[in-house]
Amino acid sequence: MDNTRTQDTFSQLNQEKILKIMNMVKNKEVSIEGALRLAQKEVYAEKDSHDLLTGSQFNFSIYKYKHYRWQKRILQIDFNTKTIFNIEKGIIKKQFPFSQVKACEDTERRRFSIVFHGRQDYELEAVSLDDKRKIIYLLSRVIQSNLYKRPAETCSGRPAECDVVHEGLLDLQQNTFTSTEWVKYLVQLREGELTLYCIGLGGKNETADPMTNRIDLSGGDVTVSKENGCSTFSIQTKEHNYLFRIPFTVQNNRPEDVSKLQNEWVLLIERYCQLCKDASLPQEGSQGCTSSEVDYEDFTVPLNEQKEEALYLDVSSTTASLNESSSPHTKPAEGEEALASPALPLSISKAEVPPAPPALLQGYSLSPSTKRTKAFHWDVVPCDKIQKSVWGSCEPSKRKIDVSRLCDQFQIQDTAIVLGNEPSVNQHIMLDQKVAHNFNIFLKSFRVKPSELKEKLYIIHEESGGLTDEQITALRRYMPTPKDAERYQSFKGSPSELHVVDQFMLEMCKIPYLGQRLDLLLTLRELPQSMRDLEPLINQKIQASKQLQSSQKFVGVLEYVLAIGNHLNEKAGKQKVKGFRLSSLTKLPLLRGKERTFTLLHALVEQIFLHEPDLAKFSHELTEFEAVSDASVKGLSAEVDVLKKELENIIQCRRLIKPKTIKAAPQESQFCRELKDLIQKYEGDLSQLSKRCDEMKKLYSNILVKFGEPQDLDSEELFGWISSFISEFRKACAEVMP
Missing domain, CATH: 2.30.29.30 (Pleckstrin-homology domain (PH domain)/Phosphotyrosine-binding domain (PTB))
Structure with missing residues (x-):
C-alpha cells in the first residue's frame, strides 16, 4: 500500500471516524486495504455532501x-x-x-x-x-x-439528507464465469435503499473509484428471506438476487451472535420494504389528466356568472348557441374577483333561471339593456411586478379604438347558451461472460493489437493516427473494474495463451490512469465542436433579447391589446387590469366574433391599421423571432456549465498523467506539449463563450422584468409566444387588408 496515499486519505477524516476504522482493523473485521477503502468511502461521502448540498x-x-x-x-x-x-x-x-x-x-x-x-x-x-x-x-x-412525503429540499433550496437507519459489514456472493466468491461490503440501510460500499478488493488498481452499489427498495416488489444456515439471507429484486452472509469476526464468533445479526438485518429490511410498498400504492386523485387543446371560448362559467348572464339572454332559442358551448376544465382568469361557488357545468332553461340577486347587479352597475361583450380571459401580471415593468408606464388610453366595431363583433348574441359536459467462442475467457461477449464483438472490428493500445493513447487527433471517437467510446464502456484488475494482475502465464478478449483486458489493466486517458481524448475531440455549436445559438438569444428590449412598436401593439381587452372585459362586467402576461398573445386568435372567421386578433389588426398603421410593422424590429430556435437560455446555460467542468477535468487529467521524471519518452513529451497548447486555446475560447452566456442570461433576466414575467420562465416559452404572435399577426393582416 502507498503510505503517502493512505496518510492523505486519513488526514481528511475526523478522529472519531479514524478510531472507528482502526478498531475494525484491530478486531480483524477488515484488512488494511479494506480500511483504506472505508476511509476513501468516508472522504467521498463528505465530498458529496459538501459539493452537492x-x-x-x-x-x-x-x-x-x-x-x-x-x-x-x-x-x-x-x-x-x-x-x-x-x-x-x-x-x-x-x-x-x-x-x-x-x-x-x-x-x-x-x-x-x-x-x-x-x-x-x-x-x-x-x-x-x-x-x-x-x-x-x-x-x-x-x-x-x-x-x-418529506421535503426534497431544505429552506435554502438544497436537497435533504437521507439518514442511515442501520449499517454493518456483510459478505456478498458474486458469481463469475469461473468461480463463486464472497466479497466484503459495508452495507448501509436507508429509507428506500441499501447502499453497498465494496471494501474487499485487493486495491491494486490505484485509479479505481471505491465501488458503490445501491439496491433500490422503493419499487414495492422487493422481498427478503433467510437462507439455509444462521448466517445468510437473500434480497430478491425485479432484476437481481443478492445473497448476503454475516461474516465471522472477533466480535461475532459464536453462531448465536451471527444468527442475531441475521435476524436484525432481515427484520429491518422487511420493515422498510413494506413501507416502500405502502408508499408506492397509487393514491386517489394522484393521477393528473391532460386534454387536447380546445377553442378559446370553451370555458366553464362560474355558477354566479351563469345566473347573471342568464338575466340578459333570450332563452327561447338554442340552435345558434352550440358553437359557444363550454368545457368544464378551464379556470377563471387570474385576477378576476371570485363571486361565489365553484364552476359547475349546467344546462340552463327558461324555467330554471332564478331571479338575480339585487346585490349582484349593483356590484357591476349593469342594467338589462346594457350590451354585454365576451370577456378576454388573459393572464394578468401580478401587481408587485407592474411598477418595474413596461406596464408601469404603459398608456393604453392614448391608443384610439373603434368601440362600435368591437361591440358589433364581440357582443353576446341574443341566444341561449347550453352548458354541459363533453365527453460464442469455446476458448475459456477470464472476463465476465456477458461483458466478454459484447467486447469480443467490438474487437472484431478493432484493428489495433493489444501491444499497440498504449501508443495510440498518446495521439490526440484521429487524422494523425489516433483512435476514432467510436473506438474511444467503446473502450470506455469496457474499462476493467477493480475486480477485473485484481483478477488479471494475478495472472502469471503468458499473454499469448489467453483469448484476445483477455489479452486486451490484461493490457488495459497495465495502463495507468486508463479511464482518465480515454476521457481526456474524447473530451479533447468534443469540446471545440460543442463550443462551435453553442456560439451561434447564444448569439441568437442575445440579439433576440436586445431587439425585444428596444422595440417601441411592440410595446405600442401591447398597449392596443391592453386597451381592447380592458374594453371588452369592462363590458363583460369584469375589472380592468394594468398589464397582461405575454402568454395572452396566443389567445387572441382563439376568441371569435359573430363571424366565425373573425377573431380578436383580426380586431387588433383593424384597430392598428385604422389609427396607427405604422405599428403593424413591429415585426421589422424583431427579426430574430422570425424562426426562433428551440434552444433555450436554461438549456444553453446548462451546456456551458458542463463544458466548464469538462475543461477542468482535462486540466486535472493533465496534472495526473504528467511525466514524473525528466527522462520521459519522446512520444509522451510530445503529447504533453500538444495537450498544454490545446488547454490554453480552449481556456481562451471557453472564457469568451462563458462571457457571452453571462450576457445572454443578464439580458434575458432584464426582459422578464420589463414585461412582468416570473424569473423562472424559460425563454423557450416566452420567445415561442412572441414568434407565434408575429406569425399569426401577419396572417391576420393579409386577411384584413388583402
Missing part, C-alpha cells in the same frame, strides 16, 4: 441509449423547480417532475437507469464513475422525498 441545480454530461446508439445529452437535476431535464444542444428535449421518478437502478460500470411512473425507463451512461455516484446520490434524495 451547497447547490440546487446540477448539470451532468451523460449518454442516453436511443435508436440502437448512445447519444450525448445533458442531464439537469433542478431542485428549484423539482424537475429533471433532458437537454441536447441547448434544447430541452424532455422534462420530468420529481414526482414521476420511481426508482434508480445502478448497473454495471458507468451505466444506470432512471425508472419512472407511467413511462419508459431511461437507460443512461455517465461519463465517469464520479459523476455516476453523484447522480445516483441526488436521485436517491428525490426518491426519498417522493416515498415519505
Whole structure:
C-alpha cells in the first residue's frame, strides 16, 4: 500500500471516524486495504455532501441509449423547480417532475437507469464513475422525498439528507464465469435503499473509484428471506438476487451472535420494504389528466356568472348557441374577483333561471339593456411586478379604438347558451461472460493489437493516427473494474495463451490512469465542436433579447391589446387590469366574433391599421423571432456549465498523467506539449463563450422584468409566444387588408 496515499486519505477524516476504522482493523473485521477503502468511502461521502448540498441545480454530461446508439445529452437535476431535464444542444428535449421518478437502478460500470411512473425507463451512461455516484446520490434524495412525503429540499433550496437507519459489514456472493466468491461490503440501510460500499478488493488498481452499489427498495416488489444456515439471507429484486452472509469476526464468533445479526438485518429490511410498498400504492386523485387543446371560448362559467348572464339572454332559442358551448376544465382568469361557488357545468332553461340577486347587479352597475361583450380571459401580471415593468408606464388610453366595431363583433348574441359536459467462442475467457461477449464483438472490428493500445493513447487527433471517437467510446464502456484488475494482475502465464478478449483486458489493466486517458481524448475531440455549436445559438438569444428590449412598436401593439381587452372585459362586467402576461398573445386568435372567421386578433389588426398603421410593422424590429430556435437560455446555460467542468477535468487529467521524471519518452513529451497548447486555446475560447452566456442570461433576466414575467420562465416559452404572435399577426393582416 502507498503510505503517502493512505496518510492523505486519513488526514481528511475526523478522529472519531479514524478510531472507528482502526478498531475494525484491530478486531480483524477488515484488512488494511479494506480500511483504506472505508476511509476513501468516508472522504467521498463528505465530498458529496459538501459539493452537492451547497447547490440546487446540477448539470451532468451523460449518454442516453436511443435508436440502437448512445447519444450525448445533458442531464439537469433542478431542485428549484423539482424537475429533471433532458437537454441536447441547448434544447430541452424532455422534462420530468420529481414526482414521476420511481426508482434508480445502478448497473454495471458507468451505466444506470432512471425508472419512472407511467413511462419508459431511461437507460443512461455517465461519463465517469464520479459523476455516476453523484447522480445516483441526488436521485436517491428525490426518491426519498417522493416515498415519505418529506421535503426534497431544505429552506435554502438544497436537497435533504437521507439518514442511515442501520449499517454493518456483510459478505456478498458474486458469481463469475469461473468461480463463486464472497466479497466484503459495508452495507448501509436507508429509507428506500441499501447502499453497498465494496471494501474487499485487493486495491491494486490505484485509479479505481471505491465501488458503490445501491439496491433500490422503493419499487414495492422487493422481498427478503433467510437462507439455509444462521448466517445468510437473500434480497430478491425485479432484476437481481443478492445473497448476503454475516461474516465471522472477533466480535461475532459464536453462531448465536451471527444468527442475531441475521435476524436484525432481515427484520429491518422487511420493515422498510413494506413501507416502500405502502408508499408506492397509487393514491386517489394522484393521477393528473391532460386534454387536447380546445377553442378559446370553451370555458366553464362560474355558477354566479351563469345566473347573471342568464338575466340578459333570450332563452327561447338554442340552435345558434352550440358553437359557444363550454368545457368544464378551464379556470377563471387570474385576477378576476371570485363571486361565489365553484364552476359547475349546467344546462340552463327558461324555467330554471332564478331571479338575480339585487346585490349582484349593483356590484357591476349593469342594467338589462346594457350590451354585454365576451370577456378576454388573459393572464394578468401580478401587481408587485407592474411598477418595474413596461406596464408601469404603459398608456393604453392614448391608443384610439373603434368601440362600435368591437361591440358589433364581440357582443353576446341574443341566444341561449347550453352548458354541459363533453365527453460464442469455446476458448475459456477470464472476463465476465456477458461483458466478454459484447467486447469480443467490438474487437472484431478493432484493428489495433493489444501491444499497440498504449501508443495510440498518446495521439490526440484521429487524422494523425489516433483512435476514432467510436473506438474511444467503446473502450470506455469496457474499462476493467477493480475486480477485473485484481483478477488479471494475478495472472502469471503468458499473454499469448489467453483469448484476445483477455489479452486486451490484461493490457488495459497495465495502463495507468486508463479511464482518465480515454476521457481526456474524447473530451479533447468534443469540446471545440460543442463550443462551435453553442456560439451561434447564444448569439441568437442575445440579439433576440436586445431587439425585444428596444422595440417601441411592440410595446405600442401591447398597449392596443391592453386597451381592447380592458374594453371588452369592462363590458363583460369584469375589472380592468394594468398589464397582461405575454402568454395572452396566443389567445387572441382563439376568441371569435359573430363571424366565425373573425377573431380578436383580426380586431387588433383593424384597430392598428385604422389609427396607427405604422405599428403593424413591429415585426421589422424583431427579426430574430422570425424562426426562433428551440434552444433555450436554461438549456444553453446548462451546456456551458458542463463544458466548464469538462475543461477542468482535462486540466486535472493533465496534472495526473504528467511525466514524473525528466527522462520521459519522446512520444509522451510530445503529447504533453500538444495537450498544454490545446488547454490554453480552449481556456481562451471557453472564457469568451462563458462571457457571452453571462450576457445572454443578464439580458434575458432584464426582459422578464420589463414585461412582468416570473424569473423562472424559460425563454423557450416566452420567445415561442412572441414568434407565434408575429406569425399569426401577419396572417391576420393579409386577411384584413388583402
